[in-house]
Amino acid sequence: MKKQKVNMQTEQQNDEDFLVIHELQRGLDQIETFQIQTPDLQWFEQIILTEQHRIKKKLMKEVFLFSVIALLILGGIMMSLYQMPIVFIILQISTTIFIALYIGVKHSKKVIEHER
Amino acid sequence: MDEWIMKAQKGDHSAFALLFKENYPFVVKYLLKITMNPDTAEELAQETMAKCVQKIQLYNGKSKFSTWLISIATNIYIDQCRKKKREKIWQYHEEIARKLKWHFESRNEDWNDALAALAKLSEEVRIAIILKHYYGYSYEEIAEWMKISTGTVKSRVHNGLIAVRKELKLNEEAESQYANRTTK
Numbered sequence: 001m002k003k004q005k006v007n008m009q010t011e012q013q014n015d016e017d018f019l020v021i022h023e024l025q026r027g028l029d030q031i032e033t034f035q036i037q038t039p040d041l042q043w044f045e046q047i048i049l050t051e052q053h054r055i056k057k058k059l060m061k062e063v064f065l066f067s068v069i070a071l072l073i074l075g076g077i078m079m080s081l082y083q084m085p086i087v088f089i090i091l092q093i094s095t096t097i098f099i100a101l102y103i104g105v106k107h108s109k110k111v112i113e114h115e116r
Numbered sequence: 117m118d119e120w121i122m123k124a125q126k127g128d129h130s131a132f133a134l135l136f137k138e139n140y141p142f143v144v145k146y147l148l149k150i151t152m153n154p155d156t157a158e159e160l161a162q163e164t165m166a167k168c169v170q171k172i173q174l175y176n177g178k179s180k181f182s183t184w185l186i187s188i189a190t191n192i193y194i195d196q197c198r199k200k201k202r203e204k205i206w207q208y209h210e211e212i213a214r215k216l217k218w219h220f221e222s223r224n225e226d227w228n229d230a231l232a233a234l235a236k237l238s239e240e241v242r243i244a245i246i247l248k249h250y251y252g253y254s255y256e257e258i259a260e261w262m263k264i265s266t267g268t269v270k271s272r273v274h275n276g277l278i279a280v281r282k283e284l285k286l287n288e289e290a291e292s293q294y295a296n297r298t299t300k
Contacts, residue, residue, distance in 0.1 A: 020230075020281045021249045027228035028250050031149050034219075036141040044133035044140075047162065051169040052129065 121181060125172050132172075135181065136165050143185050149250070150193060150243050152216050152235045160196070164189040186251070187261040190243060194262060197239045233283035241276040248273050 080088040120138075123131035143164055147157035167188050175184055216235075234242055243262065247253045248269075255273075259266045 016281055017277055020277050020284065023228075023230040023284060024234060024245065024280065025250060027230035027234065028149055028246065030228060030231070031216075032145055034145065034148065036144045038137060038140045041133050041137055044136045044165070045129055047165055048129045048132045048136075048169055051166045052127070055170060 118177070121172075121175065121177070125175070132169065136168075139182055139185055142182050143189055146186055146246075146251075147189055147193065148216070149246050150190070150239070152231075152242075154216060154219060160189060160192055163192050167192060183253075186247075187257075190247070190261045191263075193239070193243070229284055230280065233280040236283060237276055237279060241272045241279070244269050244272040245276045245280075 077088065077091070080091065120131040120135045124135055140161065144157050144161045147160045147164075148154060151157050151160065164185060168185065171188070175181070179187075216231075234245070237245070240262070244258055247258045247261075248255065255266045255269045259269045262269065
């Protein structure tokens with residue numbers, strides 16, 4: 001009896017949902033009839049060219065920054081190798097340990113996620 | 117269309133322009149439905165195109181190009197909403213929809229109760245409902261685009277429908293009360 005009542009309630013809810021969805025679709029269909037003024041091809045081309053130019057400029061800037069930072073790091077390492085070999089060795093060891101730890105932690109996180 | 121996409125991926129701006137021109141009304145209408153604001157919809161459509169130029173290499177052809185555009189547009193709108201909330205520029209949902217309502221009335225079309233109810237929902241709920249029940253995308257696709265779990269999408273759609281249903285019932289009751297008063 002109770003089960004039947006629950007079934008009837010869910011059926012009624014489904015019917016109501018169906019009606020609401022139908023109403024929503026009807027309303028949204030009205031937006032679909034809106035006349036959208038599509039700009040001409042030139043307008044689109046202009047936007048694309050501007051964006052492509054911006055991307056190119058950004059890339060050049062990033063490559064330049066990357067090269068400068070890489071040169072600075074490499075210069076520092078070379079200097080430490082010739083001037084302060086102990087600092088160079090400490091740097092190499094600490095970097096190796098850091099990379100090993102980082103990979104280890106990342107791998108263990110992935111395993112836990114898979115087990116879940 | 118596929119040929120245009122391939123050319124666009126190689127950097128051909130004319131093919132890009134043709135692709136965008138073809139899909140522009142579709143994207144603007146989608147954005148109009150989720151933002152309920154014609155100006156924002158056009159602004160976001162432009163941003164969607166710019167993003168598309170950046171990411172065209174990532175399009176793998178698994179879904180339709182228009183679907184891919186919708187996913188980008190959804191992401192941009194959600195990001196914009198988050199930024200606005202952070203900047204505490206609060207606008208009432210009803211106020212946002214006022215312009216759309218005005219557009220309807222200027223064309224002698226009825227402002228549908230369902231649209232009014234939809235405008236009162238939060239953006240996250242409105243997007244989920246529209247993508248699910250108007251465009252027919254799966255919960256999984258919507259979850260991926262909105263960067264949330266499938267369960268959250270389901271609950272948003274469910275709660276949103278309940279809110280719309282309540283709102284529609286309230287409107288019906290108000291209308292019937294008004295009709296009773298005028299007939300008396």
